[in-house]
Amino acid sequence: MTKRNATLLIVDDEIDITKIVSKLMEMDVTTILTATNGKDALEIFDKNQVDCILSDINMPIMNGIEFVKEIRKRNLNVPFIFYTGYGTKRLMVEALKYGAFDFINKPELDNLVEIVCRGVDTGLAIRHEKGSNINDKVPEDSSKSQADKDVDKYIEMMKKFKLE
């Protein structure tokens, strides 16, 4: 798998978790930044071009919900992946309102790499759409418009439902 030229921001007040996840992702993403609370993460975010965020929900100073709220206020739809734990259902619903890309259950780290890679890829695609880095090449597929590709994606999704 090609290492993605992208920046991942990991936000968790448990430093051990950030270390483990950073280790897991270092083969797939060129730049990994970390923070222990939403407030610090916001400062890092404002100074860097972040393509995907993996954030805990329950954190001191500024939790994951308040953090994503602040990001969305900046009109930025960078993918947000949330860690969830026991008793955070209400917060998960709250997180949906501000745009969640996916959820990963702590302490299970199954599928974490796959989910984060998808998030990073989505973040890169968003960045390319905005053309914020003119040196990055947009993958070409001239046969279909984005709208058509979206329709294909949804139709594929429909096929995956086990319809009776």
Next chain:
Amino acid sequence: MSKKIVLFLGDDDVFFDELNIYCKNIGIIEHNEFLVKNISFKDINWENETFNFTFDVLPHLIIMDFSRTPIFESAKAHLIELLYALKKHHFTKNIPLFGIFGSKEELLEEKYLIGTVLVYAQVKNDNRTMFRDSIYIAFDGRIPFPQYALARGINLFYDIKIPSIVSVVGVDSLRIETDVELHPEGKVRAKIPLFTDYAFEEFNVKDFNYFGLMDNFLFNATIVPKYPGPWDDIDEKSVQKSTVETWYSLNYDEFWNKADTCLLLNEDFSNYKDVFKLQEKSEFFIQYASYLDVQFSAIRATFPRVIVYNFVEFSKYSQKDFKDLKITPNDLDGLAKLINFVKITDEYKPVIILFNSPSNTESVQKVFEYSHLMCIQKPFCINLVSQLLQSFLKCKGSSEDKTSYMRPNDTRRCVDVINEIFITSLTEHEITFKTRIEYPLYSVMKIDVPVNAYITLVPPFKELSVEGGQNHYMGFIHSVTEEDLQILRQFVNRIIYKPIEKFEFNVNVNENKPLPVPENATGSNVPEKSSLAGSTTTGISDQMFGGDVDGSKKEGMVKKQESNKDDERFHVNRIKKKFKKSKL
């Protein structure tokens, strides 16, 4: 105090002026409570018209002119579509719609609208009765009514007809929509003119649901005709199953034959035309609703295989508005409730397609723990809905088993549910009757004695006695011409002069000629026989006409208009059809 808006849709300036004059004369415009607005058909670009113009005006009463002018004819199809959309959206379905027509013939040609979208219809003539009735119905207003000659103590049985519709047609069963609460395992009498020989008079009720599938009725029910068995006697009223099968197959292409059902939940009805177009071409029957109610009636009606949910984070309506109507906004809480309902329903797992989703599919699936969920993070798009529905059928595999829905403009869908009532009194304007059945207020019914007319059940403006578990109702008579009124007056006179034994009327001019009223007639000096319909009815005291229809303590029929400007004289009446509670 916010203004109460009466909206007239039409181009008849004379009618609009009369409406304004009437409102001024009863003092409601002067007190600055009411605003009477006119939107002319010629000012509307119907091809591009969205639903929003009525939202902007937010009327409390709509009077629409159905007179056959060239402008109306060119706009008619659009108008009818708009009316159906109005009656679908939760926040406009309870605005009372009144129709005025140029003639009785024109009215009867559009009779399928009466009871489905129109709560009242009238032929243009002396419009004051209609103005009074509309203000009374729409605003619970204290309106001075004239004192009509009253035939009381009639006490006769009569079969009244309740306009209903057939939504689903089939050989073995039909699905009807009605305001009559039926009972599963019970029976219903109905006249269903699918074709001439479809002479069933009674049907078995198989199941029953609290939802109007296609129109603004309260209930829908599956009813089953009883075909004669191989050993049953056949007479001219018998209907053979083979006859119905032949008719059904010959008319099959005239129905909407649908493989499945899709429920489309969208607060924004501005694209209603596109939805109606999709209804025409899709293999899905599109149930179009603004919101879900707390009972999930729209889902219980058909258990749609696909639910399209247009997510709205912040509705323009308040939480109180939703609570009052017992409906749920289309937000995440609403989605959570919907999914919970689906999960607790046996063998039901629809695909839910969320438009305008704030989050992507994987995250929403995980939070709600529901796999058959697709989130589209883009605005609602009818073309995409169409493509996804086609894709659904391809994945599921198309079935030969289709459900046949009758099109809204198919007049054969108009049926009459028949119930027996006990008529207690009659004027040329009101009828009162007793029955054990509970009918919702503002239901529309039909009579054919002494003339073909419609009645709308209203809160009575006089005391009606209740005894023995019976409900006692009052209805305003409407959809009549001046000639019809003359016959009604004759009939009332007939009953006052000589009680009848059966509720029927044979026109006999000489017998029913009203006696002249003496010139000096006042109050109690007027002999009773001169209190006939057709004589001067204003200025004659309550002693002659007022009082309870059973002859007990007299009460005035007219409620006097309050002159105190500080009173809330008119209460906006969102005519949610509601059951009249019987007093035991």
